[in-house]
Amino acid sequence: MSLNDDIVAIDVHTHVLASARERAAEETVESAEHAKAMAEYFKRDFTPPTVHDLAATYRELAMMCVAFTVDSSWATGEAPEVSNDEICELAAEYPDTIIPFGTVDPHSGRRGAREVRRLTEMGAQGFKFHPSSQAFYANDRDVYPIYEAIEETGTVALFHSGHTGAGAGRPGGGGIRLKYSNPMYADDVAVDFPELRIILAHPAFPWQDEALSVALHKPHVYIDLSGWSPKYFPPTLVQYARTLLKHKMLFGTDYPVLPPQRWMRDFARLEFDEDVTRMIMRDNAAALLGL
Known part of the structure; x- marks a missing residue:
């Protein structure tokens, strides 16, 4: 893939939440409850976007976006x-707008590794993991065949880290356990797969310092700034984004739960200098993804 000169930003974290080919006739009770809880948590109603919807939104903004879904079927029983x-x-x-990432069940072992290789041939540039929703620790050895395939194909592993809006407010948190998403578990992955490029997604509350430490220590670990309005960024995250980790920070929104326009408006109030802003908004992601 190539980067056009007129692209102003690369959003490394957007969700495809609906099929453009198979619109469900009716929602399941589970999916309806999940959608309601997410809307209440983020205080925003939205229509689940298809790939076509993402392309229209980001083309209008002169941006590219990384797009994916999450396979939590082992934990939830739902595809x-x-x-x-x-x-x-x-x-x-x-190709000028959408950068596809895949998702594999982390419990699928060598079958998942084969899926990584197949999807890479189809154009997938990376793979999204959500340890809390998928109910696994990033450093579980049973997942290692999948990481080996990602490293071999030169694609990217993107891990949700920290708190999640998924399940928030529902009885028992919708069965989602926050403990799985401590970014320190991904540190083991970075050690055991030293050429694997890793993105730790989101300000990693309540483990922000752990995420910063991992990114500072491991040369191929990055942090995306999605899922939170920048006005809520912890002071330490802002400090490191301005200085020691300015080359490791990546613009991301978690769209559709956070629109790019709002993220950028709130980020501008942090008054980053022009060079660092350009790195975070575009250049770091372009280098990481080989654009």
């Missing part, structure tokens, strides 16, 4: 709302 194949195939229609 993702949209398939990896659909995301990769439709992304090929928008």
Whole structure:
């Protein structure tokens, strides 16, 4: 993939939440409750976007975006709302806008590793993991065949880290355990797969210092700034984004729960200098993704 000169930013964290090919006739009780809880948590109603919707939104903004879904089928018993194949195939229609990532069940071992290789051939540039939703520790040795495949294919592993809006406010948190998403578990992955490029997604509350430490210590670990309005960023995160980790920070929104326009408006109030802003908004991601 190539980066056009007129692209002003690369959003490394957006969700495809609906299929453009198979709109469900009716929501399941589980999906309806999840959607309601997410809307209440983020205080924002939104229509679940398809790949086409993402392309239209980000083309209008002169941005590119990384797009993915999450396979939590082992933990929830429900298949993702949209398939990896659909995301990769439709992304090929928008090479100037959509950067497809895949998702694999971390409990699938060598079958998951084969899926990584197959999806890479279809154009997937990386793979999204959500330890809390998928109910696994990043350093579980059973997942290592999947990381080995990601490292071999030269793609990226993106891990949710810290608190999550998924399940928030529901009885028992919707069965989601926060403990899995401590970014220190990804530190083991960075040690055992030294060439694997890793993104720790989100300000990692309540483990922000752990995430900063891992990114500072491991040369191929990055942090994306998605899921939170910048006005809520912890002071230590802002400090490191201005200085020691300015080359490791990546613009991300968690769209559709946070619109790019709001993220950028709130980020501007932090008054980063122009060079660092350009690195965070575009150049760091372009280098990481080989654009």
